[in-house]
Each structure stands twice: as structure tokens, then as C-alpha cells.
Amino acid sequence: MSEQQYIDFYRAERDTIFARSDERLNALRDGACALLERKGFPTMKEERYRYTDVARDFAPDYGISLTPAEDAAPCPEEYGTLADASDPVVALNTMLAMSCRVVRIGRGERPEHPIQITNMLRGEHPEMVCRRLMIIVEEGAEADVIITDRAVSKQSFLTNQVIEVFVADGARLNLYEIEETHLLCTRYSSLFMQLGRGCSVHHTSLTLFNGHSRNRTDVALCGEYSEVVMNGCVIADKMQHTDCNTLIDHRVPHCDSRQLYKYVLDDSAVGAFAGRILVREGAQKTSSQETNANLCATKTARMFTQPMLEIYADDVKCSHGSTVGQMNEDALFYMRQRGISEAEARLLLKSAFITEVVECIPLASLRDRLQVLVDRRLKGELSKCEGCKLCE
Amino acid sequence: MAENAFLKEVAEKKYEYGFETEVDTEILEKGLSEDVVRLISRKKGEPGWLLDFRLEAFRYWQSQKQPSWGHLTLPEIDYQAISYYADPTRKSATDGSKEIDPELMKTFDKLGIPLEERLALSGTAVDAVMDSVSVKTTFRERLAEKGIIFCSISEAVKEHPDLVRTHLGSVVPYRDNYFAALNSAVFSDGSFVYIPKGVRCPMELSTYFRINARGTGQFERTLIVCDDDAYVSYLEGCTAPMRDENQLHAAIVEIVVGARAEVKYSTVQNWYPGDSEGRGGVLNLVTKRGLLKGDDSRLSWTQVETGSAVTWKYPSCVLQGDRSQAEFYSVAVTNNFQQADTGTKMIHLGRNTKSTIISKGISAGRSQNSYRGLVKVGRKADGARNYSSCDSLLLGSHCGAHTFPYIDVQNDTAVVEHEATTSKISEDQLFYCNQRGIATEDAVGLIVNGYAKDVLNKLPMEFAVEAQKLLNVSLEGAVG
Numbered sequence: 001m002s003e004q005q006y007i008d009f010y011r012a013e014r015d016t017i018f019a020r021s022d023e024r025l026n027a028l029r030d031g032a033c034a035l036l037e038r039k040g041f042p043t044m045k046e047e048r049y050r051y052t053d054v055a056r057d058f059a060p061d062y063g064i065s066l067t068p069a070e071d072a073a074p075c076p077e078e079y080g081t082l083a084d085a086s087d088p089v090v091a092l093n094t095m096l097a098m099s100c101r102v103v104r105i106g107r108g109e110r111p112e113h114p115i116q117i118t119n120m121l122r123g124e125h126p127e128m129v130c131r132r133l134m135i136i137v138e139e140g141a142e143a144d145v146i147i148t149d150r151a152v153s154k155q156s157f158l159t160n161q162v163i164e165v166f167v168a169d170g171a172r173l174n175l176y177e178i179e180e181t182h183l184l185c186t187r188y189s190s191l192f193m194q195l196g197r198g199c200s201v202h203h204t205s206l207t208l209f210n211g212h213s214r215n216r217t218d219v220a221l222c223g224e225y226s227e228v229v230m231n232g233c234v235i236a237d238k239m240q241h242t243d244c245n246t247l248i249d250h251r252v253p254h255c256d257s258r259q260l261y262k263y264v265l266d267d268s269a270v271g272a273f274a275g276r277i278l279v280r281e282g283a284q285k286t287s288s289q290e291t292n293a294n295l296c297a298t299k300t301a302r303m304f305t306q307p308m309l310e311i312y313a314d315d316v317k318c319s320h321g322s323t324v325g326q327m328n329e330d331a332l333f334y335m336r337q338r339g340i341s342e343a344e345a346r347l348l349l350k351s352a353f354i355t356e357v358v359e360c361i362p363l364a365s366l367r368d369r370l371q372v373l374v375d376r377r378l379k380g381e382l383s384k385c386e387g388c389k390l391c392e
Numbered sequence: 393m394a395e396n397a398f399l400k401e402v403a404e405k406k407y408e409y410g411f412e413t414e415v416d417t418e419i420l421e422k423g424l425s426e427d428v429v430r431l432i433s434r435k436k437g438e439p440g441w442l443l444d445f446r447l448e449a450f451r452y453w454q455s456q457k458q459p460s461w462g463h464l465t466l467p468e469i470d471y472q473a474i475s476y477y478a479d480p481t482r483k484s485a486t487d488g489s490k491e492i493d494p495e496l497m498k499t500f501d502k503l504g505i506p507l508e509e510r511l512a513l514s515g516t517a518v519d520a521v522m523d524s525v526s527v528k529t530t531f532r533e534r535l536a537e538k539g540i541i542f543c544s545i546s547e548a549v550k551e552h553p554d555l556v557r558t559h560l561g562s563v564v565p566y567r568d569n570y571f572a573a574l575n576s577a578v579f580s581d582g583s584f585v586y587i588p589k590g591v592r593c594p595m596e597l598s599t600y601f602r603i604n605a606r607g608t609g610q611f612e613r614t615l616i617v618c619d620d621d622a623y624v625s626y627l628e629g630c631t632a633p634m635r636d637e638n639q640l641h642a643a644i645v646e647i648v649v650g651a652r653a654e655v656k657y658s659t660v661q662n663w664y665p666g667d668s669e670g671r672g673g674v675l676n677l678v679t680k681r682g683l684l685k686g687d688d689s690r691l692s693w694t695q696v697e698t699g700s701a702v703t704w705k706y707p708s709c710v711l712q713g714d715r716s717q718a719e720f721y722s723v724a725v726t727n728n729f730q731q732a733d734t735g736t737k738m739i740h741l742g743r744n745t746k747s748t749i750i751s752k753g754i755s756a757g758r759s760q761n762s763y764r765g766l767v768k769v770g771r772k773a774d775g776a777r778n779y780s781s782c783d784s785l786l787l788g789s790h791c792g793a794h795t796f797p798y799i800d801v802q803n804d805t806a807v808v809e810h811e812a813t814t815s816k817i818s819e820d821q822l823f824y825c826n827q828r829g830i831a832t833e834d835a836v837g838l839i840v841n842g843y844a845k846d847v848l849n850k851l852p853m854e855f856a857v858e859a860q861k862l863l864n865v866s867l868e869g870a871v872g
Contacts (some may be wrong), residue, residue: 047461281790296804299771307810309795310463314786314816324769324801324808 001061003040003088007033010095013066020068021098024075032085032094039088051272051304052214052243054089057186062128062158064096072099076134082164082192084218090190093162097132105141114144114363121151121159121185131161135173142172144363151181159187169196169223174362177205179213183238186212197223204361206370207234208377212241220249227256233357235377237266246275250283262357263294264350265301274306277320281312290320295327295353350378407664410634413499417523417605420477426450429577432477436546439553449566449576456570462704462733463762463794467638469675474640476578478523478605496527503631505600517542519599523608524580531595541586542597545613548584555586559617563646563683571642572679575611582612582643587622596852598627603674609640620650620686626657627855632664636672638701643678651686651713656694658851660859663699670729673701680707684716692719693736694850696859698866701730706764708737711745718747721847725866726759735765740776749780752844755791756867762794769806776803782812785843787836787867837864
């Protein structure tokens with residue numbers, strides 16, 4: 001549907017939507033609708049959407065469910081304060097999201113087990129899903145949160161999700177996002193994080209199976225002595241399209257940020273990485289590092305990469321590096337000499353390439369599990385959860 | 393107090409080319425219309441095809457909007473408040489004499505560009521351009537003996553129309569961008585160089601651009617054609633008087649490189665940068681591009697950018713021939729309120745092509761300095777290789793240094809590497825120099841020169857010395 005059709009749908013269903021959902025969600029809807037109407041979907045001429053055609057992704061006639069989550073908790077007051085209200089894709093979510101899921105880790109709490117959120121896409125008809133999630137980690141709390149995206153029906157789905165993450169002073173959060181859907185799925189994810197003083201955030205995103213994905217991740221470092229690590233890996237083949245767009249905003253002095261994104265592209269897959277590091281005036285003693293390495297395995301695969309440094313303070317150490325290449329012929333030759341088949345040798349090299357990202361995962365059990373998933377993915381096997389009957 | 397006095401002194405003496413020349417100049421009335429385009433063409437006695445080219449470009453320009461994607465705050469440009477043609481050689485033209493106005497000779501002498509061949513630096517031929525007109529081209533006869541054509545583009549249009557017609561707009565079409573369209577409509581003098589097959593140009597060719605007249609813009613156009621197996625090294629220098637108004641400079645440089653030929657293009661850009669309060673200065677909005685047309689061709693751009701209030705340019709290379717090689721070396725210095733958004737584009741189309749990008753940015757004062765570059769590897773560019781390295785140095789806590797590289801790879805055999813760093817001058821290095829009795833100002837100069845050495849080394853000898861001096865002057869008063 002075009003943006004106007006989404007807007008018309010909203011206007012037609014406005015009363016139903018308002019009756020069924022929280023007033024905090026309702027409060028922002030009309031504003032979001034006005035913004036979407038004014039701006040329309042971003043075009044590929046806009047810097048942050050250079051590599052993804054939003055209008056095309058949103059064009060199919062998806063059904064939109066207006067059923068809120070049954071067990072939705074009251075929406076916290078921070079709702080909508082972090083998400084970029086000027087982004088039309090975020091506005092579309094704000095306009096249509098029926099409920100907001102909340103993960104709140106209370107002051108000083110340290111849950112023993114990781115918290116896992118599984119998003120299952122399932123249905124008889126093509127559907128658009130507007131997911132909204134808030135993660136609030138209060139002072140001194142520590143948590144591991146795992147979000148997995150799965151699709152269990154062979155159907156087209158469009159997910160437009162917005163996640164707002166608040167990490168208060170002295171808190172720690174390890175956040176993992178694992179995307180394992182299928183070629184018919186399109187995902188727009190907009191993740192906004194705000195860090196207080198002395199925080200530590202480790203964010204890992206893995207795109208193993210998808211159709212079209214566009215992941216926007218914005219991190220605002222608002223308190224001194226905080227650090228953020230953002231790692232990502234993308235394994236894509238066939239017609240997959242994955243666009244990761246990050247912004248790390250150093251607003252205060254003495255913060256560290258590190259990014260490592262790796263892509264393996266096969267067949268006609270398209271990968272894009274645009275990472276912007278912004279060091280504002282006065283954010284002295286910032287240390288920031290960004291690395292993006294990519295492996296193109298076929299002639300038809302295409303990689304765009306755009307690491308950006310925007311620096312307004314002088315006492316800083318910032319660097320970025322980016323490479324696009326193919327497998328090391330010497331390494332392949334070495335392995336073949338030793339009786340390893342070419343296919344196996346290529347697999348080993350790809351696996352080793354991705355392992356650098358997986359190895360950084362702090363949660364040991366997840367790390368091992370992901371290594372298995374990655375290896376299977378590289379072998380071209382569709383991953384299935386053991387013991388699960390859903391996909392059979 | 394002492395520091396302020398020092399800074400003031402530096403700010404005042406800094407731009408030593410800021411004088412004006414009192415010369416009888418014919419200036420076209422301000423404003424831009426089809427009539428103005430026709431008038432410029434008529435004044436130059438151009439053939440019909442060139443007028444058509446200009447008019448087409450003008451009509452396209454009218455349909456376009458000024459772009460705004462640069463990391464720049466561009467002052468509003470009133471295109472109707474600029475005069476598009478200024479001829480300082482009118483006097484000699486009306487007298488019918490071949491003599492150059494002594495005032496003009498004096499001006500170029502003062503700039504260190506003697507127009508008398510006996511005084512010239514050995515081994516450099518100069519085309520001196522003031523405002524819209526080429527004043528003189530030296531050593532033309534000696535070069536002609538080898539078949540080399542070196543003259544102003546207006547003369548080339550008359551004397552070598554086929555060559556100009558074949559290549560003009562072939563590398564930078566007028567539809568390329570807004571400023572390219574503007575230039576294509578109103579361009580005045582620039583240099584034309586043709587090096588025939590197999591000829592190695594025996595001297596450095598150089599063009600010196602000078603803006604003099606008030607209320608004008610400079611829109612020069614340079615075309616260099618280097619035929620198969622030929623070689624040329626070309627230098628470009630420029631200055632302008634100090635004024636409170638912004639002056640527009642929108643040039644185009646096109647280079648065509650034949651098989652196994654090599655072109656080296658060096659620029660020391662020293663347009664008036666504006667005063668320490670950010671008033672005045674040249675708006676330098678230039679399109680430069682080289683086409684590596686033949687196999688095994690080579691092209692290198694070397695630029696030292698110290699002047700201009702706003703610099704917005706990307707000297708680029710289209711690597712079309714197999715095994716062609718392109719290089720881009722740049723030092724961009726910004727101080728006070730200067731802004732620069734500069735870099736390069738390397739477009740790999742041929743097989744086994746190779747490009748190198750070395751960019752060094754230095755920002756001081758309240759300036760903003762950005763590197764923006766594109767490395768594109770086409771589907772057929774098997775074995776393409778690129779290495780880019782962009783370093784930024786920050787002097788002072790109110791300036792900005794930014795890096796925006798774009799990489800687009802469509803071939804699985806390509807190897808593309810990019811790295812960038814941003815930092816300030818290390819305290820340890822400064823301390824080490826101080827310890828040995830080197831004052832902080834001098835130490836900074838020393839360190840900056842060392843930092844820019846990779847690029848300065850690529851410049852021809854005389855230019856390198858000048859560039860080094862310029863670097864020090866541009867940064868004087870930046871630390872303290």
C-alpha cells in the first residue's frame with residue numbers, strides 16, 4: 001500500500017484503534033500520522049535510506065491486525081520519548097502499533113537467566129505487523145535479553161518494529177537479536193538506545209535468514225564513562241537484502257564505542273552497511289572504533305559500505321576501517337593440498353570469518369548455540385530448532 | 393594580550409596575495425540569461441556548435457536546483473548578482489598592440505609567475521589567466537616543435553576545433569551536476585593541452601588562475617588530452633584579492649588519458665580564504681574528472697587545498713582501460729571559518745584496475761573539514777584493487793573533521809580497503825620538540841609537515857616547497 005493508503009486505513013479505523021489500546025500509545029498517533037502524511041516514505045535519495053527502497057517494501061497489500069496483545073502491561077511514561085519521531089517508518093509504527101511490550105529490570109536487579117523474547121510470524125494471509133518493545137534497565141541492574149525473529153508459515157510478512165532501550169546509570173545490558181525468517185519476510189527494525197553514566201551495553205545482531213531487512217540502530221551516549229559494543233553479522237544468499245544503518249552519538253566525554261560488522265554475500269544478495277559515528281563538541285576523550293568487513297562470494301552479489309566519522313572535538317581517538325574482498329586463495333590452496341575439498345575449505349574460511357563476531361558474545365551458552373546455527377546456515381541447511389514440529 | 397596581538401598580526405599578514413590590480417577591465421553587466429551566454433560566445437568569436445552547447449547547458453542549469461548535500465553551510469548565491477565575463481586585457485585589444493599591459497605583467501611578477509620567458513623558472517611553461525581571459529601562454533613555440541599544443545581554450549576552439557569538439561564535455565557532461573551545467577554555459581578561458589602520441593612533454597605545464605575584478609566569478613575550463621604513450625605533468629595555482637564579498641569560482645577540468653599514457657595533475661589551491669571572522673573568501677565549487685580511456689593508462693591527482701572559504705570538489709577518475717591505475721593524494725587544511733568537503737571518486741570499469749587514495753585533513757579554528765569519497769567497482773571490473781587511507785588531524789576543540797567514504801562493490805574478485813583515523817597532535821611529540829628547544833608553533837608546523845609528507849612528496853619540486861610554506865602559514869595562529 002502507499003503511505004496514503006496506510007493513512008486512510010488509520011483514519012477509517014481510528015476509533016477502533018483508540019478503543020482497544022493504551023492512552024499513551026493513542027496520544028502519539030495523530031502526530032505520527034500527520035508526519036507520515038507530510039513526509040511520505042523516505043526515498044533512496046535520503047542519506048539514511050540510500051540502500052533500501054521503502055515504498056517498494058511497503059507496497060504489497062498486507063493485512064493489518066488490530067488486535068492488541070492479550071496480556072499487555074500498562075505503557076510506561078517513557079513511551080515514544082527516544083524513538084526518532086521524524087522518521088516516517090517509525091511514525092507508521094507509532095500510528096498503528098496496538099500494544100507495547102515492556103521488559104523492565106528493576107533497580108539493582110540481576111535476573112539469573114537471560115530473558116528471551118520470541119517473535120513468531122504465523123498466518124494464512126500476507127500481514128503487516130507493527131511491533132513495539134521497550135526495555136528499561138534501571139540503575140545498577142544487569143540483564144541479558146535475547147530477541148529472536150521467526151516465521152513459521154510460508155507467507156509474506158512485513159514487520160515494522162520499534163524498540164526503545166533505556167539503560168540507567170551503572171546498568172549493564174547484553175542485547176541479542178537473531179533473525180531467522182525466510183525469503184518472503186521483510187523486516188524494518190528501528191532500535192533506539194540511551195545510555196546513562198557508567199553503563200555497559202553489548203548489542204549483537206545476527207541476520208541468518210531473511211528476505212529484505214533494514215535495521216536502524218541509534219545509540220545515544222548521554223552519561224560519561226559508558227561503553228557500547230555493537231557487533232553484527234549477516235549471512236545472505238539468493239535475493240536477500242540486508243541494510244544495517246547505525247548511529248553512535250557521543251554526546252559527553254569519556255565514552256567508548258566499538259563496532260564490528262561482517263557480511264558474507266552469496267548468489268544475488270545485496271548487503272549494505274552505513275555506520276555513522278558522531279562526536280559532539282565537548283565530547284573529549286572519546287574513543288571510537290568501527291570495522292566493517294565483507295566477503296562477496298559471487299559476481300552478482302553487491303555490497304555497499306559507508307563508514308562515517310563526524311567529529312567536533314579534538315581530544316579523541318576515532319577510526320574506522322572497511323574492506324570488501326574474497327577468500328584468500330593461499331589459504332584455500334593450503335587446505336586443498338591437505339586433502340580438504342574445495343567446498344569444505346570455502347566453508348571453513350567463511351565460518352572463520354564470521355566466528356570473530358560470534359566469539360565476542362558474552363553469554364557462553366548462546367555463543368555455542370549460535371556457532372552451530374552459523375555453521376549450519378553456511379552449509380545451506382535450513383535451521384530448525386531441535387524437537388520443534390512447527391516447520392515440518 | 394600578547395597572544396591576541398600575535399594572532400592579529402598573523403591574521404593580517406597571512407594572505408600575502410590579497411592585493412588588487414588597477415587595470416582597465418571590461419566587465420559584462422551583472423546577471424545571467426540566454427543573452428549573456430550568447431554575448432560571451434560572440435565576444436570569443438565562437439563557432440555555432442559551441443554556442444549550442446552553451447545554450448543547452450544553460451537551459452539544463454535553469455531546470456536544476458543548487459544541491460545541498462555537502463557537509464557545508466553555503467552562503468546564498470545570487471546568480472544574477474555576478475558578472476560572468478571580465479576582460480582585463482581590453483586596453484591592449486583596443487590599442488591593437490600585442491604588448492601586455494605592464495600592470496598585468498607586474499601583477500604576475502608579484503605572484504611569482506614571471507611572464508617573460510627569460511625570467512621563468514626553468515622547465516615550466518605557464519598559461520596565465522586573469523578573470524575571464526588568458527593573458528599569456530609562455531613557451532608555446534618551443535612546445536609546438538614537439539607537436540604539443542598548449543594554449544588557452546578560446547584559442548584552441550579557433551585553431552584546433554576538431555580536437556576540442558571531440559573531447560569537450562566527454563568526461564564531464566553538462567548534465568553532471570549543477571555547477572558543471574553553469575560552467576558549461578558561461579565558461580571563459582582555461583587551458584587546453586594536447587600531447588601527441590608517444591611524446592613526453594619536456595617541461596611542466598602550468599596554469600595560474602587569478603581572480604581580480606570585483607563582483608565577478610571565474611568559470612574557467614581546462615581540457616587535457618594525452619594521447620597514447622604520451623606523458624605530461626600539469627600544475628595549477630590560484631589566488632584572489634582579499635574582499636568582504638564571496639566570489640564564485642566554478643570550474644571544470646577534464647582529462648583524457650590514452651593507452652599507456654600518463655598524466656600528473658597537481659594543484660596548490662590558495663584562493664582567498666576569507667578573514668578570521670569568516671567574512672569574504674572564494675567559493676570554490678569545481679568539477680574535476682579524468683577518463684583513463686586506454687589500457688595501462690595512469691593518472692594522478694595531487695592537491696594541496698589551503699585557501700577558499702568553501703571548497704567543494706572531488707577530483708575523480710574513471711578507470712575504463714584495462715590495467716589502468718589512478719591515484720589521489722590530498723592535503724586539505726582549513727582554519728578560521730573555512731569549510732571543505734572534498735575527496736575523490738574512483739570508478740573501476742576495466743579489468744585489473746588499481747586505485748590509491750591518500751587523504752590528509754587538517755582542521756583548526758572553527759573550520760569544518762570533510763573527506764567524502766566513492767569507490768565503485770563495476771560488474772566487469774575483475775581484479776579491481778583499491779586502497780584508501782584518510783587521516784584527520786584536529787587542532788583546537790571548536791573545529792570538525794569528518795569522513796564519509798562510500799564503497800559500492802559489484803564484483804567478487806575486487807579487493808577494496810578503506811581505513812580512516814581522527815586524532816589530535818600527540819602530546820608526546822609536542823613535548824619531545826619542546827624539550828629540544830623548539831617552540832610549540834614551530835613544533836606544530838614540523839609535525840603537520842611530517843603528517844602531510846606522503847602527499848607533499850608527490851608534488852613537483854618547486855611546488856612542494858611552496859606548498860610546505862603555505863601549510864605553515866595557513867596554520868599560524870591556530871595553536872596557542
